[in-house]
Amino acid sequence: MTELNIIQLGLGKVGQELLRQVAALWEQDRATHLNYIGLADSSGLLLDTNGFYLDDLHDALAVKTANGRLDQAAIGDIDGPIVTNQLISLLRAARIKATIVDLTADTANLPLLAAARAAGHDLVFANKAPLAVDYASYCAIAPTLPSEDAPTGWGRVRHEATVGAGLPVISTLENVLASGDQIKRIEASVSGTLGYICAALDQGLSFSAALRRAHDLGYTEPDPRDDLNGIDAARKALILARRMGLPMELSQVGVDSLIPAGLESTSLDEFWAKLPQVDETYRVKLDAAQKRGNVLRHVALIEDERASVGLREVAADSPLGRLRGSDSIFIWHTVRYSNSPLIVQGPGAGPQVTAAGVLADILGLG
Amino acid sequence: MTELNIIQLGLGKVGQELLRQVAALWEQDRATHLNYIGLADSSGLLLDTNGFYLDDLHDALAVKTANGRLDQAAIGDIDGPIVTNQLISLLRAARIKATIVDLTADTANLPLLAAARAAGHDLVFANKAPLAVDYASYCAIAPTLPSEDAPTGWGRVRHEATVGAGLPVISTLENVLASGDQIKRIEASVSGTLGYICAALDQGLSFSAALRRAHDLGYTEPDPRDDLNGIDAARKALILARRMGLPMELSQVGVDSLIPAGLESTSLDEFWAKLPQVDETYRVKLDAAQKRGNVLRHVALIEDERASVGLREVAADSPLGRLRGSDSIFIWHTVRYSNSPLIVQGPGAGPQVTAAGVLADILGLG
Numbered sequence: 089m090t091e092l093n094i095i096q097l098g099l100g101k102v103g104q105e106l107l108r109q110v111a112a113l114w115e116q117d118r119a120t121h122l123n124y125i126g127l128a129d130s131s132g133l134l135l136d137t138n139g140f141y142l143d144d145l146h147d148a149l150a151v152k153t154a155n156g157r158l159d160q161a162a163i164g165d166i167d168g169p170i171v172t173n174q175l176i177s178l179l180r181a182a183r184i185k186a187t188i189v190d191l192t193a194d195t196a197n198l199p200l201l202a203a204a205r206a207a208g209h210d211l212v213f214a215n216k217a218p219l220a221v222d223y224a225s226y227c228a229i230a231p232t233l234p235s236e237d238a239p240t241g242w243g244r245v246r247h248e249a250t251v252g253a254g255l256p257v258i259s260t261l262e263n264v265l266a267s268g269d270q271i272k273r274i275e276a277s278v279s280g281t282l283g284y285i286c287a288a289l290d291q292g293l294s295f296s297a298a299l300r301r302a303h304d305l306g307y308t309e310p311d312p313r314d315d316l317n318g319i320d321a322a323r324k325a326l327i328l329a330r331r332m333g334l335p336m337e338l339s340q341v342g343v344d345s346l347i348p349a350g351l352e353s354t355s356l357d358e359f360w361a362k363l364p365q366v367d368e369t370y371r372v373k374l375d376a377a378q379k380r381g382n383v384l385r386h387v388a389l390i391e392d393e394r395a396s397v398g399l400r401e402v403a404a405d406s407p408l409g410r411l412r413g414s415d416s417i418f419i420w421h422t423v424r425y426s427n428s429p430l431i432v433q434g435p436g437a438g439p440q441v442t443a444a445g446v447l448a449d450i451l452g453l454g
Numbered sequence: 455m456t457e458l459n460i461i462q463l464g465l466g467k468v469g470q471e472l473l474r475q476v477a478a479l480w481e482q483d484r485a486t487h488l489n490y491i492g493l494a495d496s497s498g499l500l501l502d503t504n505g506f507y508l509d510d511l512h513d514a515l516a517v518k519t520a521n522g523r524l525d526q527a528a529i530g531d532i533d534g535p536i537v538t539n540q541l542i543s544l545l546r547a548a549r550i551k552a553t554i555v556d557l558t559a560d561t562a563n564l565p566l567l568a569a570a571r572a573a574g575h576d577l578v579f580a581n582k583a584p585l586a587v588d589y590a591s592y593c594a595i596a597p598t599l600p601s602e603d604a605p606t607g608w609g610r611v612r613h614e615a616t617v618g619a620g621l622p623v624i625s626t627l628e629n630v631l632a633s634g635d636q637i638k639r640i641e642a643s644v645s646g647t648l649g650y651i652c653a654a655l656d657q658g659l660s661f662s663a664a665l666r667r668a669h670d671l672g673y674t675e676p677d678p679r680d681d682l683n684g685i686d687a688a689r690k691a692l693i694l695a696r697r698m699g700l701p702m703e704l705s706q707v708g709v710d711s712l713i714p715a716g717l718e719s720t721s722l723d724e725f726w727a728k729l730p731q732v733d734e735t736y737r738v739k740l741d742a743a744q745k746r747g748n749v750l751r752h753v754a755l756i757e758d759e760r761a762s763v764g765l766r767e768v769a770a771d772s773p774l775g776r777l778r779g780s781d782s783i784f785i786w787h788t789v790r791y792s793n794s795p796l797i798v799q800g801p802g803a804g805p806q807v808t809a810a811g812v813l814a815d816i817l818g819l820g
């Protein structure tokens with residue numbers, strides 16, 4: 089197997105979990121072709137072109153956990169802020185082809201990633217943000233299908249964990265398209281949080297009680313409006329649509345926000361206090377749906393070159409309608425899967441399955 | 455992308471469909487790194503180390519369709535029966551690393567495949583038979599995980615289409631295991647035919663009427679006892695179990711045959727005539743199950759280092775119980791997918807989706 093020289097950007101929950109999973113494999117003498125040469129968080133990048141040892145990974149985890157920042161870990165030959173040209177030059181001088189793994193949550197590293205890819209380095213993303221920027225910028229890091237040529241000399245791009253975490257979503261899309269099939273429609277529930285709330289409404293909970301319970305279970309962002317606005321779901325729909333070949337912008341994804349009117353920018357306390365005002369609206373909407381044998385679900389839909397995310401009525405006795413808890417579901421209607429769709433379902437969020445999705449991507453490059 | 459030199463063994467329904475899919479990609483100027491150098495059916499092997507043109511694929515399809523055999527196609531430099539040592543020597547002399555694709559239905563080519571793999575050539579299987587032979591013979595062609603080392607110099611092995619056709623089953627198993635997760639239990643319905651019959655029983659059909667309908671729809675083998683005996687489902691369970699690391703033999707997979715006692719070796723006419731004798735037994739069994747909120751399903755179960763296939767009672771309101779038509783389903787319970795399993799569902803048989811699964815495997819090697 090080809091040795092993979094990994095530079096990991098981001099050491100939050102997913103980043104720490106990925107280090108733990110790699111360390112666990114090394115301890116069993118597995119995945120020994122993974123050579124960690126760099127680790128970065130917002131405090132800087134630690135680099136050792138010879139590669140870190142198992143103990144170095146443990147040290148990095150211990151320092152990060154204790155201090156919240158990496159830069160005091162006594163590992164690596166070089167440390168400091170990431171400077172794109174310096175890093176690319178250094179890799180070229182050392183004749184290293186790297187696999188750069190973006191586990192951050194913003195687009196700060198996009199210039200580095202674009203330059204690295206053009207220089208032949210491979211990219212692996214769990215971070216959705218760089219794949220949801222304006223289309224022109226996206227193209228510099230856009231993945232290609234196994235049946236397509238990337239520009240000569242460019243590195244490969246993998247991003248399974250950006251949609252559905254460890255579920256086989258992006259790989260399924262790639263295989264369907266690469267083998268010459270055509271996607272007619274994707275229906276999905278891509279937000280564990282909003283999916284949980286919809287299923288809780290079926291069980292008789294009010295909207296405010298359902299959101300409160302999702303919040304208490306740790307399923308929501310600290311400010312749950314960051315889930316209710318639908319932006320995260322829209323980013324996932326955009327990533328799928330772009331991989332289907334649509335040159336689409338995030339602003340073109342239709343998004344129905346579930347934040348009650350007037351509560352968009354109040355204090356969090358006021359938001360929670362006034363939230364029950366919408367309970368009756370949802371109860372009426374669900375009652376009407378149930379009279380038609382339907383339920384409400386938060387659905388991402390990509391069809392006819394359009395993408396949207398929002399609350400929809402679906403048959404209670406359908407794969408979407410039967411969805412429970414915080415599971416995600418992806419339903420692929422294609423020319424070859426026309427009578428009956430291809431369905432992938434399961435937990436689509438969380439550090440463990442997200443890191444596992446990233447690790448599978450990395451191993452697939454070796 | 456690396457050029458892939460393909461030798462395709464088998465030109466039945468799946469083999470013909472694969473040629474059509476490759477030809478369709480070439481016509482769009484896609485997958486041009488696929489270089490077909492060999493095509494074989496039972497009449498012999500046509501080989502051209504420079505590679506076939508698009509027209510050659512069309513010619514081969516036309517000759518096969520018209521004559522039922524390939525050997526009169528005017529393509530290739532060399533033709534004749536496959537002789538293992540000759541073929542391996544010839545590839546070595548031409549400095550060709552080949553991808554040998556087994557779309558046949560028996561183990562006749564196993565010696566060739568084992569020798570080719572040891573010589574560094576890659577193998578892709580839709581054919582289950584070579585992966586279900588005795589364990590010692592299996593080891594010569596056994597795939598390895600992305601996190602494991604194969605013996606130095608050996609070729610890679612892919613076999614997605616052996617279980618669930620184009621559904622992401624083997625790749626999911628590989629990714630789960632490679633990233634260090636542990637599989638606790640796999641529940642699956644792997645036979646479209648037997649799945650169809652079980653779902654038809656729920657709808658009120660008798661066993662004999664359900665089998666007759668499956669037969670009329672083309673879901674069964676010409677002699678439906680070749681489905682009812684459960685052997686094909688057992689082979690799939692064995693392939694999954696072996697990929698989980700169990701050194702198991704086919705004889706160790708528990709199989710409940712659904713062939714009524716006494717009808718195992720009668721004439722086909724007598725089989726159909728006497729089949730309604732068992733209808734009452736199934737009706738009573740299903741009635742009892744339904745009183746407990748359950749239904750009957752044909753389930754492959756791998757758990758605690760044991761594998762079995764047979765009729766089981768499952769909750770009507772479970773993923774297995776809700777299965778309809780001839781879809782397959784695969785339910786993965788792992789350490790990381792413990793609260794809620796990972797589920798893959800959809801059509802798991804048929805030439806189009808099987809060939810697409812093979813093509814995705816091939817493209818993944820490039």
